[in-house]
Amino acid sequence: MEKIFEEFAKKIKTKEELIFYLEEIIQVQQIVFKNKGVTLSKKMGGKMSGELKNFLERLEKKEVISKNPGQQSSFLEKLKKYLQSLPEIKLEIAFLPSDEFLTRINQWLEEEFGQKVILDLIINPQIVGGAVIEHRGNWRNFSLVKEIDKLISQKSL
């Protein structure tokens, strides 16, 4: 089951995306018990995003998820908890990153941490360049603005 969740989690790069999927999961959980004996993907209809629906359909075909509402609910709850338990890194950068760059960061972090890491991304042009990074309460400023301020204060002394 872990691997199934990991597979889904690969699609998620940022905290914004994570919240989006978590909200969808919660919405699906709300309709789980409405039509008994119907698959989750059918219950969702066209209301949900394609990613989550495709993911659920694949699992339904593999009979990982049955038509039993109880089992469906349990699966959704586990998925939600898994996603919520993923470690986060707050990353403040000066530019709007491309999807490719975000994927590269995600891969690098996954390699370094040995697991999926969600990026809590903040775009702030005032840091000029570099990044301000926070992980589990530890904070570091590797921005260019800090370097410029340091340089100016050294010069003005």
Add this chain to the structure above:
Amino acid sequence: MNTIFLIIASLFIVMVLIVLIFLTFTTRSKKREEFLIQEFIKDTLFLKISETFQKELEKLIKEETKKIILENKEKIQKATDEIIESYKKELEGISQEVDKKNSQFFELSLKAQNEILTNAQNKIANLNEETKKEILKFKEVNSETQKLLLGEAKNQVSKLTQNLTQEVSQVYQVAKEALRGQITKTEQEIESYKKERFKEIDQGIYQMIGKVSKKTIGKAIDLSTHEKLVMEALKKAKKEIF
């Protein structure tokens, strides 16, 4: 004026007296005539007098009376003339005396005036002379006093000038020292102020540079450099906090 008034007054009195005398004599003549007539009437009471006689008598009486009146008039005229003559003489005498007195008085007053004038002129001349002498004396004294005062003043001024020069010199030295100290202090303050100002200006400049740099560098960096910087930051973070 007084003399003329006296003469006129005297003449008036004389005229009044003459009139009074004439009236007295006239009254008396009439009374006498009546008296005689009365006496004659008394006598005729006892004597029967013829009308012719009576007429004659009356005529006689009238003539007699006229005579008496004429005589009296003459006497009165004579007396009056005498009196007038006497007064005239007396008045002429008085007038002459008055003129004489006036003349004497005029002469005396003229003389007195001349004397007074002469005395006054003499006195004024004397006074002028004395005044001139006094003025000369005063001028001499004044000249000496002036010389003395001038000499004294010169001495005093000389002393004062010396003292003043010394005092001014002392004050100048003190002021010079104070001023020098003040200048040094002010120069130090200016230097300190300059340094502070320059520092402030430098800070301002650097802050400005910083602001400009922050605005321009961020825009100037291309996307690949941004990505590279982010990756470097992540690698540093890995070492420090991951």
